[in-house]
Amino acid sequence: MNILRDSLVIARRNTIRIRRVPDVMVFVLIQPLMFVVLFAYVFGGSIDIPGSSYREFLMAGIFTQTVVFGATFTGAGLAEDLQKGLINRFRSLPMSPYAVVAGRTASDVIYNVLSIAMMSIAGLAVGWRIRSSVLDALIGYALLLFFSYAFSWVMACIGLAVRTPEVVNNASFMVLFPLTFIANTFVPSDNLPAVFRTIAEWNPVSALTHAARVHFGNIPASAPEPTAWPIQNSTMYTLAWAIGLILVFAPIAARSYQRAGAR
Amino acid sequence: MSTASRDSSIIAHNLVKKYGSVTALDGLNLEVRAGTVLGLLGPNGAGKTTAVSILTTLVKPTSGSATVAGIDVLANPHEVRKRIGLSGQYAAVDEHLTATENLEMIGRLYGMNRRGAKTRAQELIERFRLTEAADRPLKTFSGGMRRRIDLAGALIADPPVLFLDEPTTGLDPVSRGELWDVIRDRVAQGTTVLLTTQYLEEADQLANQIVVIDHGRSIAEGTADELKRRIGGEHLDVHIERQDQFELTETILKGVASGPLRAHSGDGAFSAPVKNGVHALSQVLRELEAKNVAIIDIGLRRPTLDDVFVELTGHAAEESSNA
Ligand SMILES: Nc1ncnc2c1ncn2[C@@H]1O[C@H](COP(=O)(O)OP(=O)(O)OP(=O)(O)O)[C@@H](O)[C@H]1O
Ligand SMILES: [Mg+2]
Numbered sequence: 148m149n150i151l152r153d154s155l156v157i158a159r160r161n162t163i164r165i166r167r168v169p170d171v172m173v174f175v176l177i178q179p180l181m182f183v184v185l186f187a188y189v190f191g192g193s194i195d196i197p198g199s200s201y202r203e204f205l206m207a208g209i210f211t212q213t214v215v216f217g218a219t220f221t222g223a224g225l226a227e228d229l230q231k232g233l234i235n236r237f238r239s240l241p242m243s244p245y246a247v248v249a250g251r252t253a254s255d256v257i258y259n260v261l262s263i264a265m266m267s268i269a270g271l272a273v274g275w276r277i278r279s280s281v282l283d284a285l286i287g288y289a290l291l292l293f294f295s296y297a298f299s300w301v302m303a304c305i306g307l308a309v310r311t312p313e314v315v316n317n318a319s320f321m322v323l324f325p326l327t328f329i330a331n332t333f334v335p336s337d338n339l340p341a342v343f344r345t346i347a348e349w350n351p352v353s354a355l356t357h358a359a360r361v362h363f364g365n366i367p368a369s370a371p372e373p374t375a376w377p378i379q380n381s382t383m384y385t386l387a388w389a390i391g392l393i394l395v396f397a398p399i400a401a402r403s404y405q406r407a408g409a410r
Numbered sequence: 411m412s413t414a415s416r417d418s419s420i421i422a423h424n425l426v427k428k429y430g431s432v433t434a435l436d437g438l439n440l441e442v443r444a445g446t447v448l449g450l451l452g453p454n455g456a457g458k459t460t461a462v463s464i465l466t467t468l469v470k471p472t473s474g475s476a477t478v479a480g481i482d483v484l485a486n487p488h489e490v491r492k493r494i495g496l497s498g499q500y501a502a503v504d505e506h507l508t509a510t511e512n513l514e515m516i517g518r519l520y521g522m523n524r525r526g527a528k529t530r531a532q533e534l535i536e537r538f539r540l541t542e543a544a545d546r547p548l549k550t551f552s553g554g555m556r557r558r559i560d561l562a563g564a565l566i567a568d569p570p571v572l573f574l575d576e577p578t579t580g581l582d583p584v585s586r587g588e589l590w591d592v593i594r595d596r597v598a599q600g601t602t603v604l605l606t607t608q609y610l611e612e613a614d615q616l617a618n619q620i621v622v623i624d625h626g627r628s629i630a631e632g633t634a635d636e637l638k639r640r641i642g643g644e645h646l647d648v649h650i651e652r653q654d655q656f657e658l659t660e661t662i663l664k665g666v667a668s669g670p671l672r673a674h675s676g677d678g679a680f681s682a683p684v685k686n687g688v689h690a691l692s693q694v695l696r697e698l699e700a701k702n703v704a705i706i707d708i709g710l711r712r713p714t715l716d717d718v719f720v721e722l723t724g725h726a727a728e729e730s731s732n733a
Pocket of ligand 2: 458459460499575
């Protein structure tokens with residue numbers, strides 16, 4: 148068996164589908180746009196960030212939230228394949244048990260690339276700026292994509308477990324809302340109540356958001372030094388989480404895939 | 411190549427599959443000799459799909475063992491998958507892909523190279539008359555078209571063993587005949603086929619050996635002729651015109667029938683197994699005329715596999731779900 152070749156065949160199939168089902172694109176492109184506009188203009192006036200503007204602070208948070216939510220596509224896509232009998236079809240073929248999920252998580256990166264591009268344009272329009280070097284900015288974008296890629300393996304497991312796309316969407320919201328809101332995505336975590344503050348500081352989403360802010364140069368010189376260790380080492384902490392998620396969830400996904408028809 | 415890899419037989423030994431309190435398979439034994447066709451017949455819920463799923467490595471049995479092409483299905487599923495082609499009961503094709511894209515994808519996943527998969531996909535598209543769907547997403551096409559693409563997928567890598575779960579359900583008669591030809595072609599080249607079907611005629615046409623299962627167990631096996639011979643005599647078919655004479659006719663026919671009578675109250679059709687055909691015919695005709703029953707049609711015929719089925723299971727194939 149050839150995991151790479153099989154995954155590429157599956158990823159190619161998924162990209163053909165992305166082109167042929169343009170409705171999904173509407174969500175991928177419009178939703179982040181809506182978030183930028185809503186947060187910038189609705190909350191923008193009432194939240195103060197010392198030494199910076201809220202919009203500058205906000206963009207990394209919206210990037211993070213969007214790419215993490217983007218992982219839902221992976222779970223929903225696999226659940227749909229299960230429902231349509233395609234997973235059983237694949238399971239009868241001599242292919243790698245990782246390939247269906249690996250191909251899916253790889254092709255879903257396309258969604259995140261597109262929505263990040265869209266958000267960046269919207270961000271620039273409302274006054275957000277990248278104040279670092281090109282290389283730094285690229286590292287910021289790469290971190291966002293890599294973390295969301297890793298997280299899509301988690302969603303893959305959910306998709307293979309619940310087996311219906313609609314349920315994947317509902318189930319993942321229960322995970323994703325706390326994950327992206329008990330964090331420094333939309334407000335600085337310093338102002339949260341003690342318990343939430345600790346959770347927020349150790350939440351990898353906070354580290355990712357902070358790392359993105361650092362790499363985009365969106366943290367003003369006058370900002371206080373972060374006190375929590377994961378935030379101080381945000382890039383490493385994010386990378387460690389991403390790699391850890393893949394190492395833990397890829398075997399679980401392969402196992403659920405192999406048992407998908409056994410019930 | 412070892413001897414094991416040239417053997418394309420299918421053997422199932424005492425397969426049991428329980429889903430909670432439901433026993434889908436209850437000690438099923440099967441043996442399909444290399445290069446032959448086994449027809450697995452059975453009413454809805456008999457366990458046909460479960461048997462196919464176990465043999466194609468999709469489902470693990472609760473107990474029992476099986477080998478396909480000489481390879482243990484439980485111990486070495488990956489090797490089994492290299493040697494089989496499966497077309498499941500419900501077409502599993504990607505409806506956003508074209509026929510060509512679907513087939514090439516499956517060919518590639520069998521490990522064929524790009525060129526090989528492409529050539530083979532084109533051949534099958536012509537063979538199954540799918541040219542119309544070759545370059546258009548399948549969602550715009552009928553169920554029968556998807557079914558044919560699914561079947562073509564099972565054939566793309568020329569596997570030595572084929573599993574076809576109700577392959578012609580939903581196909582029009584022309585497509586059905588064509589598929590039969592394709593299967594015969596494959597068998598002539600040495601492929602082993604296990605096919606399930608509700609169409610007894612299909613088993614009659616294609617299968618060297620037939621196994622009738624009900625409640626997860628084999629209840630009869632043999633060639634189509636052997637099974638028909640077990641029924642013995644002939645069948646007397648009667649078709650009457652008036653609904654209100656249904657019960658009267660039923661009583662008369664029960665007087666001559668040598669086995670369970672099949673009756674369809676909706677269209678007033680009866681079929682009764684009889685021992686002495688000509689005698690039964692004249693007796694029934696006399697009695698029906700004496701009672702002034704309006705007859706549309708009456709006649710004797712040789713038993714079909716349908717009759718075998720009713721005799722063995724106590725119900726007809728297509729009405730078994732509510733029997
Ligand atoms: N995943 C499952 N969970 C629970 N019960 C199941 C499952 N799959 C099959 N069964 C049960 O096992 C029995 C055999 O089912 P199976 O699908 O093998 O029958 P079949 O002969 O293929 O019927 P049909 O002609 O309707 O396709 C049925 O009673 C069915 O309800
Ligand atoms: Mg079935």
